[in-house]
Each structure stands twice: as C-alpha cells, then as structure tokens.
Amino acid sequence: MSLINVSKLTFAYDGSYDNIFENVSFQMDSDWKLGFTGRNGRGKTTFLNLLLGKYEYSGTISANVNFEYFPFHVEHREMNTLDVIGDIYPDYVHWELMRELSLLKVTEDVLYRPFDSLSNGEQTKVLLAALFLKENSFLLIDEPTNHLDMDARKLVSDYLRSKSGFILVSHDRSFLDNCVDHILSINKTNVDIQKGNFSDWWENKQRQDNFELAENDKLRKDIKRLSEASKRTSDWSHEVEKTKNGTRNSGSKVDKGYIGHKAAKMMKRSKSIENRQQAAMDEKSTLLKNVESSDSLKISQLAFHKNQLAELDHVSIHYGEKTVCEDISFTIEQGDRIALSGRNGSGKSSIIKLICGEPISYTGTFHKGSQLKISYVSQDTSHLKGNLTDYARIHGIEESLFKAILRKLDFSRVQFEKDISSYSGGQKKKVLIAKSLCENNVHLHIWDEPLNFIDVISRMQIEELLLEYSPTILFVEHDREFCNNIATKTIALR
Template structure:
C-alpha cells in the first residue's frame, strides 16, 4: 500500500480565467480500484494529466508510485502487435502477456498480425494487457469502453475487477459497479471520495441532496418567520419610544424611565431575532452547492401520417464483394424506441447509413416512408469547430433553444464563447445531441450517442426519451441505458 496525497491543488489552463481546481486536497490509496466520475468538462482527464506531470500547477501532489496512462498512443500501427506491446512494456515476461490475453479472451495469433488490422475492441484489449504488464505503477485508465460492444464491456469489467491499483474514468454505470471499490467524484465545488461502487455512491448522493433540499426549505421558512418577527418587534420598539415625549390617554404624564426600559427590551429582542436570522442565512448558504443541475429536456417530434416509418425485410448490405450483414428484418413504428445491438463489425452503422439515405449496395426489401424527416447523430465529432452561434445558424436551428438545451446539459455560459474544437469529448457529443433535439423530424437515429457523456446527462436523456412518445433507432453499448429505454431490441 502507498498513499497518493493531493494538497491545495489549484490549476487553470493558460489564457483561461476560470480555475478547474482550486485549493483541492484529498488522499488516495494505491491499492484501490477507484472509479472516477463527474460531469463533462469538470477536469477528469485534466487531473490524470496533472498526475502525469504534463502541466504546471500550484499546490502539491506526492506519491511513491509511478503513473501510467491508458490509452497509449501507438506511433506506428503497421508493425506487428507484439512490437507495439514491446514498445509499451520492454522486457516483459512472455508468459505474463499470454496470461493477460487469456483473461481478456484474445487469441495469441493477434500478436503476429499488424496492429492496424485489429478491430477497435481487440486493440483496446491488447493495450489493456500491455498496461497491466507495468509493475509498481498506479494505472490511469481513461474511458476504455468507448470502442467496446456489450459483451466486450462485461469481459473487460470482469478483468478489471480481478486487478487493483487504478483510477478508472467511465460513464457506464454497470461497468463501474462491477469493478470498482471506491468512487472519486468531481462535484461543483469540491472533490469527494467514498467507499463502494457507483450505485452506492449515487444513493448516498441522492440522500445527501434530499437532506439538503429539506434543510434548505426549513431554513427558508425560518428566515421568513424571523424576518417578519424582527420587523414587528422593531416597529413596536419604535412606537413605544415615540410615547416617551407624549402623554397617556388619561392626560397623566408618561413614565419615561419605564417606557425607555420597555423600548430597550424590545430592541434587544429585535437584535436577538436578527442574529438568529443571520445564523439561519449563514447555514443556508452552505447548502445546495453540489446539487447538480439536471433539468428536464424536451423533444418535439413531428407526427407521421402512417404508423410504420421504415421496413427492412431480408436486407443484406455489401461493400464491394464483402457482405457486412445479412438477412436483416425489422420495422420502425411510431413511438418505438429500438436498440440496434450486435458485436462490433456486425453492420449496425451500415443499417443506419442505409436508413439515412446513403447509396449502399444491398439486397432484400427496404422501404422508407415518403417525405420522412430524420435527425442523425453520428459517432464522429472530429468535424466540430467554430462558435455555437455560427453552428446553430449553419444548421438551421433555433440558437436560443439550442443553447438552452446545452445549459440544461451542464454547459457553463463561458463555454458559449469558446471554439467547439476546444470542448471535451463529452461536450462535443452534447452539441450533436442538442442540435438533434432542436430539429423538427419524424425519427431520431443516434449512433453511439453516449460515448464520453457523463452519467447524470445520460439519466437526463433517459428521462427525456421515456417522457415523450419519441421514435428513435439507436446504437448504444451502455447496458443500463438500453435496458431502461428500449421498447424493442434488434440484434444483428
């Protein structure tokens, strides 16, 4: 066991006037299996880079272990996979590599294939195996699930559960629950560490939030009651004081000493009430600072004149002579939320491209409703650049609605002034989803929309899709999201 101490950490990027971390202090144990969570843009990847010494910061980070970051950058992907592993972990015992590959269900023959011929999932598993060949290191694992299908996610989660000594950034609730024993969360105003998995942390957070909301309401009522009492007492004191120089109704002289004593007593009482009121205000100011903004989203789809929007019957799709999927049959009806599932490479994206209107070579029967309007969210965000105002104009969507949705998805107003290219991966995905929600269409098609998106935003999107009779076809490997949302599953 070794401790990693973070003391008074403060950091902001060059040219930025808002700190990502400010006087943050906490302690980690290098034996923990640590899940790392927080909303997009809060600084998870930044913190990993600070551990790696990539940026200058004020404060102190002390550790008696070295840090290794995943995913590794592979300079030359054309060399054999075993050469890539050798560059990452020189002088590794071959039997240890075979053991790690076996745990990850990767065949040994991939070692002697060019790395670029491996699927994204195979590349992820091979690099994870190389990561765990590193001895005496604390491992920083940044979103390993983004290129893994559901089966591969379960396999990798089981693999990580057998290990220890890592920080894992992931937004997949089931994945985290299966393989971590502590949660490190970046909240609005602090960094918090709790023992347990994500679901346990989330239940604790909800209990704390509910307690703070109830306490806030109680103090709000107390402040109102005390404020009214202070006003009344101050008024009575003032009225009594005014009688010192007057006469009683009977015409006799006023006892000024008595009246002065009574006025002073009332003033003292008024001061006491004001102090209690200020104390309640101070207590209230400590609450609600870490309650997340998770306002409801809205979707306004157009009604289509027919119940059935799309039909595929025995459809097979080809790229040249290569068949990427065969004999696919399903329909999309109004109000259906259809999860398109299957292993990587099974043809999910090709089916989506066909429905969206790309000119693909296929056999079988494919029918799509005339004048059917579709909104598509792609996996790729690399094309995003420029400011949000221009992006809204160029895509013909309402700018105020677009930015309102982004605000609800935890965008700070300062983000609206930045180049989209500088956004985090999750923030870029939110731009695509917000754009899609602004479009007046009959059908939404989302291809892996949740990659990089934080868990609270995923829950907002779940609530949105459940609250409206939305029609959506989606590919998503987050098993919890699919379980909660899908009315129909089409497995390729």
C-alpha cells in the same frame, strides 16, 4: 500496498480565473480498484494529468508508485503490434504478454499484424494487456469503453475485476459495478471517496441529496419566518422613532430621551434578528452543495401520418464484394424505441445510413415514409466548431431552447462563450444531442452511439427524457444499463 496522499491540492489552467481544484485533500490505497466519476468538464482527466506531473500545482501529491496512463500514444501505428508493445514496455516478458492477451481473448496472430489494421476494440485490448505488464505502477485508465461493443465491455470489465491498483474513468454503470471496489467522485464542491461500486455510491448520493433538499426546505421556511419577524420589528421601531417628534394622546409633551432609548432598543433587537436572518441565508448557501442539476428536459416530436415509419425485409448490405450484414428484417413504428445491437463491424452504422437515405448498396426490400423527417446524431464530433449562437442559427434551431437544454446538461454559462472545438468529448456529444432535441418537424430520432464520453448523471437524465416523452427512436448504444432501461425492441445483428 502504499498510500497515495493528496493534500491541499489547488489548480487552475493558465489564464483561467476559476480553480478546477481548490484545497482538495484525500487518500487512496494503491491496491484499490477506483471508479472515477463526475460530470463532464469537472476535471477527471486534469486530475490524472496532475498525478502524472504534467502541470504545476499548489499542495502536495505524494506516492511511492509510478503512474501509468491509458490509452498510450502510439506514434508509429503502421508498425506490427508486437513492435508497438516493445516501444511501450521494452522489458516485457513474452509469456506474461501472452497470458494477458489470453485473458482478453486476443489471438497471437494479432501481434504480427500492423497496429492500425486492428479494430478499435482489438487495439484497446492490446494496450490494456501492455499496461498491466508494468510492475509497481498505479494505473490511470481513461475511458477504455468508448470503442468497445457490449460483449467486449463485459470481457474487459471481467478482466479489470481480476486486477487491482488502478483508477478507472468510465460512465458505464454496469461496467463500473462489475469491476471496482471504491468510487472517487468529483462533485460540485469537493472530491470524495467511498467504498463500494457505482450503485452503492449512487444510493448514498441520493440519500445525501434528499437530506440536503429536506434541510434546504426547512431553512427556506425559517428564513421566511425570520424575514417576517424582522419586518415587524423594523416597522415597530420605526413607529416608535416617529413619536419622538410627536405628542402623547393626552396632549402632554413626549419624553424624547425615553422614546429615543426605547427606539434604540427596538432597532438593536431588529438588527439582531436581521443578523440571524443573514446567518440563516449564509447557512442556506452551504446546502445543496453537491445536489446535481437534473431538471427535466422537454421535446416535442411530430406524429407521422402512418403508424409504420420504415420497414426492412430481408435486407443485406454490401461494400463491393463484402457483405457487412445480411437478411435483416424489422419495422419502425410510432412510439418504438429500438436498440440496434451487435458486435463492432456487424453493420449497425450501415443500417443507420440506409435509413437516413445515404447511397448504399443493398439487396432485399426497404421502404421508408416519403415525407419522413429524421434527426440524426452521429458518432463523429470532429466537425464541431464556432460558437453556440452561430451553430444554432446555421442549423435553424431556437437558440434559447438549445442553450436551456445544455444548461440542464450541466453546461456552465462560461461555456457558451467558448469555441465548440475547445469542448471536451462529452460536451461535444451534448451539443449534438441538444441540437437533435431542438429540431422541428421531426418524426424519428436516430442516434449512433450518442453517449460516448457523456457523464453518467447526464445519461440518466436523457433516459428520463426518453421514458417520459416516448419519442420514436432508433439508437446504437453499448451502455447495457441504458439499453435495458430504454429499449422497447432490440434488433440484434450477428
């Protein structure tokens, strides 16, 4: 066990006027299992890179351990997996590798296949096994769940629960709850560590938010009272000051010295109250410091002229001689929120392509409403580029609504000026979701793994939206909590 000390850490990227971290200090124990959370763009990956020594910064980071980052960069993906592991960790012991692979339920034959022939899930598990072979290392695990289906996420979460000494970046609540004992959170104004899993942290955060909101409400009332008192006092001293050049009711000449002295006292008292008001306003600015913006979002979805939007009856999908899924039957009716579940490779994306109208070979019966309008969110964000204004114009959506939704999903206004290609993975996904929510004349939303890279607070916000407005939606998502909260039906592909 050793301590990792972060003291007065300050960092900004070259050319940026805004610090990502400013005078941040905290301690971590190298035996902890830390879940790392924070909204997209707050600096989680940046902090991991600072631990790795990739950037210059002010302040100090001291530790008696080596930092190792996941996922590893695999330069020669065509090599056999065993050789890839050898490049990552030349001194590994084979039986130890086999032990780790066994825990992750990866068979030995995988080692003798080209790495790029492995599925995304197999690649993730192999690289995790290699990571945990390293001794005297504190492990930085950056979003390992994005290519894992629900079963694989549970397996990897159980695996990590048996380990210690890592920071885990993940936005999957169930995943974090199962395998971490501390939460490291990047908040709006500070970095904080709390003992417990994600649910413990979230409960504490809500309690703190409610306290800040109550304090803010009380302070607003105090400011209003002080403002009114200040105005009355200011009016009083002003009226007294005016009498210096006037006369008393009796007609006698006024004592300007006396009146001036009295006015000065009133002005001083007024100024004192104004200072109290300003101090209260300054205090107000320190409240709500970490209350996250989670305003409700609004969408409208057209009602289709028929209750049934689409039907699959004993559908099987084929690629050449390969059948990816078979004997699939379900209907999509208005108001359905359907989770399409199954392991990677079970045909989920193929079903989506069929419903969206892409040319695809299938047998069985498929019917879709002839005038059905679909809004589709794909897994892929690599095509996104240009500025948001042009993007809105090209796709025929209302720019002000589009940007308002992004603002509520924690986009800063400075992001509106940047090229979309420079956004983080989570921010790009938010662009696709905001576009989908803005599209007019839509009867059905189809979202294919929409939450990859999206921060947990935005996930909760999207959940609230879908529950409040109940749009008809078919979605593929491996976040167990999201599916449990949203789905009215689950179609499991096997």
